[in-house]
Amino acid sequence: MTTSEEETITYATAADLVQALRANEPQAYAALIEGYADRLYATAYAILNNPADAEEVVQETLITVYRHIGEFRGEAKLSTWLYRIATNKALALLRSHKAARAETSLEELGEQYGGELPLGGTAPSAEEALERAERWACIREGLEAMSPTLRVVWVLAEVEGLSMREIAEAEGLSLSTVKVRLHRARRFLVDYIARRREAASTEEDDR
């Protein structure tokens, strides 16, 4: 157990952290936030494409940990459990937004696609920031067109780098289901973007 200069205690293993969380040690929650909040936020953001929703998911996930840490079974990885809670919350939020989103005007959609990607860490240069936001805009259109169940699997694999086994555990799916979904998600995204590129180049030729 070490104390960083910023006073947040870091735990040697996830099991130590879980034990401290079970004991309801306040420092353990600080370590949990500092160690996992950004990952959960990135996951939720990639699924929901909205900073406020992503923030809500992270808050709700940690509240769930606070209330239900007693029910966490030690055999699962802590990170897997956190991803499970977060993706469930994200999917629920997505469903609750669906009705409202159906009424979103074209203009608002345009705004969403033209929106920004919140990046932490060092503030990038303006050019870098624009470039990153553009890159993100390219794939998020494809992600939004994808069904949420495929999207979640894609995000956990490609953004969070989880193995298929970990995804299966987090989502309560069989390994073969994860394999199929990941394959479909990847192909969907490539097809979607390639089709869009083709359409764009045809448009240019027509001019």
Added chain:
Amino acid sequence: MNEEHLTFERIRAYLTGALSAGQRSAVEKHLAFCASCRQAVEAQREIEAGREAAQSVAMSPEARLRLYERLNALRSEAGDAPIPIPRHLIAQVKAKAEATAQAAAHVARTTGSAAREIGTGGAAVAAQAARGAAKVGKKAARTVKAAAQSAIEMGEETVKTAADLKAIAVDETAATLRKAKEHPVDLAATPIRLAAKGVKAGGRMAEGAAKNAYAATKGGIKVAAGTASTMGTALVEGTKTGITAAKHAPRLVKAAKKMADGLAEGVRQIAEAKPEEAEGEDEP
């Protein structure tokens, strides 16, 4: 030739350099004549870049602080000790809040002085129009009304333009600072956007000045239509007013640009106030 399209696994392997030299050249041969697979390769490249962008997403310090506060509110209700909030996080949020306040003050100052300048420019135009009207009036009382009317029109137009611009500046400032505080990307990209807005605002100002000049000339013509004897004076005065308006146009454009620069500078201040936050442990 028995050529099948490249599978996307093959494309991924190609892009990550996981293919043997032979496989690689086979892929390249196919790409040389297959536009659809070339598109797929480019799409895969885009996905890779987007994936990296998605991975670098992180909570803003404010969002992180809200997370601590929300959990601590629940803990306090339950009688649990609060989670210690890391000092660096508080320092970060404070630094950003202070920079935001400073930036807001800076923007208010530049916006205020620019708005004043716009007001002064508008007033000068209106004064010139009034002088012209008075001069014309000496020659023929009948024409005074028309000239005065055009002066009033001009004055109104100028005031409207200035008010519009100030409203744009104030709204933009509020919206920009609000957004900039929450979204670091937006923060960094904002100066570029604001520069564009400054140009747009400048365009609106110039448009306002042109309208003034038009109103002035129209006033002059109206006056001229009154009597032949006053025509010369009226035209001269109308033209003078037009020139005054035109003379002020660059100043107004400059004032608009100053406002945009003030905003951009404020935003830059906030961006620079954000301390680095380079740690990112996945699994403790």
